Amino acid sequence: MTEHAYTGDNGLQRFVRSAAAAEQRVPFVYFGPLARVRDDELDLIVDPADLSKRSLTSDFFEGLVALDRIFATPMLFAKWIVGSNGKVAKVPAACTQAQLSTVYGDLVSLIEAVLWTDAAAIAAARAEVATLATKKNTTTSEVRFRLTRVEAADLMRQPAKLLGRMQGYFDKGKPHKLIARHAVAMSKVSVVRSGDNLITAKKDVSQILDDLAILPAFANGLIGYYSGYEWRPDPHSGVAANLYYRDCAPKGAPRLPLLLFYPRISVLEASAVALEDRKALTASFKMRYGTGWKKNFKMSIDASAIYSVWTVGTKQARVFTKYCALIVLNDGLVLGTELSKKWP
Amino acid sequence: MTAETRTYNRLHAALRARQGITLIGGHPPSAKSYDTDLIRIPNPSDPSARWHVDLVFCSKETLYLCELKGALSESGDDITKLAEIIRAHPLPALVPLIKRRVPTVTIPSTLTRIVKAVGVESADATAPSDVLVIEVPDDLTVSLLGFRDAGILADLT
Numbered sequence: 001m002t003e004h005a006y007t008g009d010n011g012l013q014r015f016v017r018s019a020a021a022a023e024q025r026v027p028f029v030y031f032g033p034l035a036r037v038r039d040d041e042l043d044l045i046v047d048p049a050d051l052s053k054r055s056l057t058s059d060f061f062e063g064l065v066a067l068d069r070i071f072a073t074p075m076l077f078a079k080w081i082v083g084s085n086g087k088v089a090k091v092p093a094a095c096t097q098a099q100l101s102t103v104y105g106d107l108v109s110l111i112e113a114v115l116w117t118d119a120a121a122i123a124a125a126r127a128e129v130a131t132l133a134t135k136k137n138t139t140t141s142e143v144r145f146r147l148t149r150v151e152a153a154d155l156m157r158q159p160a161k162l163l164g165r166m167q168g169y170f171d172k173g174k175p176h177k178l179i180a181r182h183a184v185a186m187s188k189v190s191v192v193r194s195g196d197n198l199i200t201a202k203k204d205v206s207q208i209l210d211d212l213a214i215l216p217a218f219a220n221g222l223i224g225y226y227s228g229y230e231w232r233p234d235p236h237s238g239v240a241a242n243l244y245y246r247d248c249a250p251k252g253a254p255r256l257p258l259l260l261f262y263p264r265i266s267v268l269e270a271s272a273v274a275l276e277d278r279k280a281l282t283a284s285f286k287m288r289y290g291t292g293w294k295k296n297f298k299m300s301i302d303a304s305a306i307y308s309v310w311t312v313g314t315k316q317a318r319v320f321t322k323y324c325a326l327i328v329l330n331d332g333l334v335l336g337t338e339l340s341k342k343w344p
Numbered sequence: 345m346t347a348e349t350r351t352y353n354r355l356h357a358a359l360r361a362r363q364g365i366t367l368i369g370g371h372p373p374s375a376k377s378y379d380t381d382l383i384r385i386p387n388p389s390d391p392s393a394r395w396h397v398d399l400v401f402c403s404k405e406t407l408y409l410c411e412l413k414g415a416l417s418e419s420g421d422d423i424t425k426l427a428e429i430i431r432a433h434p435l436p437a438l439v440p441l442i443k444r445r446v447p448t449v450t451i452p453s454t455l456t457r458i459v460k461a462v463g464v465e466s467a468d469a470t471a472p473s474d475v476l477v478i479e480v481p482d483d484l485t486v487s488l489l490g491f492r493d494a495g496i497l498a499d500l501t
Contacts, residue, residue, distance in 0.1 A: 090380065
């Protein structure tokens with residue numbers, strides 16, 4: 001259950017849970033609004049009906065459809081209706097049956113249908129999700145791209161080349177992008193993490209890169225996903241899981257490996273520390289923002305840590321190594337769970 | 345279950361049972377509330393941040409902004425926060441803001457004041473003179489300490 005509906009990445013932060021349910025062959029019902037207003041915009045207008053509602057990204061429903069298909073497990077949706085102010089409707093503590101049914105009736109009916117294996121109702125609910133998946137409300141993503149094997153191998157060796165591929169992306173939008181761009185520009189692969197092992201000898205790292213470049217699993221290309229977030233679990237682990245099932249496993253086609261680029265994170269602590277070059281960062285902010293650079297810079301560096309170290313055992317590390325064949329960090333590669341079996 | 349969660353559950357139940365009290369909004373420790381709306385109050389000093397108040401309730405004349413903690417000795421920052429909220433949003437501004445977020449709750453037009461309150465499981469410190477302290481040490485007991493005038497006593501006892 002969630003009160004939120006987001007376009008963009010945030011709508012996918014719960015996708016990991018839907019994937020986990022499907023992988024366990026457990027039916028899943030997502031209960032949330034299809035669209036809702038932003039709380040902070042309620043103060044900007046007299047009539048909330050005039051506010052622009054944010055919609056749940058259709059990528060979420062496409063992902064549910066993929067999960068349903070792959071695991072033959074119902075991945076369903078029940079709508080949480082919104083009230084007159086565009087926020088999800090709640091019922092008072094002492095509510096009537098009618099009030100309860102208005103808000104939660106469809107959800108309860110769906111749960112009953114699953115529990116009692118009401119085939120007709122489940123089929124209808126699955127069809128509804130399939131319909132929602134066709135109502136695309138997303139634009140072409142700048143952070144997701146198809147790579148040939150050769151392109152992927154080149155970027156693994158020289159991640160800084162990502163700047164050329166994502167030329168316009170860093171020049172607009174939130175100031176935090178400059179923090180990430182600096183990390184991309186400074187990227188240099190010198191270490192490989194495989195499970196708990198660190199491979200640092202130059203010739204060994206080079207050999208692994210050579211072997212990766214000719215890996216049969218990469219023959220048909222890869223899906224690249226760039227994340228400019230700091231070290232945090234959400235929403236990008238959900239995005240990765242969603243891409244894994246939605247983009248990497250097209251119906252009737254071979255699975256494509258997912259290659260994550262995560263430049264604000266390093267394998268080695270020394271690399272993360274070296275990234276914090278305030279002189280270089282302030283220069284980039286001055287160039288973009290001119291006299292207003294200080295405010296944007298302060299906003300960007302206010303995060304708990306702008307550059308961090310890959311930490312095993314965290315949710316994001318578990319999710320990324322599960323769904324990504326490889327993770328390209330600022331100073332090295334982290335092999336996904338499957339690949340790390342080849343280089344223990 | 346944490347002490348704060350117990351405090352929330354007890355006070356929430358006590359207020360629901362109390363005649364003349366309207367429960368407007370709640371922000372429990374779990375951040376999940378199914379019978380009240382989460383009321384997020386804009387912080388003019390920091391547009392990216394919003395204040396949450398653990399329990400917002402009212403009588404005919406008094407709007408109570410109540411923060412919850414396990415122990416009163418832990419409430420210093422909460423009391424400061426409540427004062428900041430009231431400074432930024434005095435009653436005439438705060439009521440419409442709340443109404444926009446909880447359109448299904450009838451907030452009386454007869455409100456005349458805001459009272460800062462802290463709900464605790466254990467009142468282990470001296471209660472501030474300008475803050476109402478509601479101690480709920482168990483499921484049955486509700487004790488009022490600190491700022492208690494006739495109106496508050498009529499509302500909550």
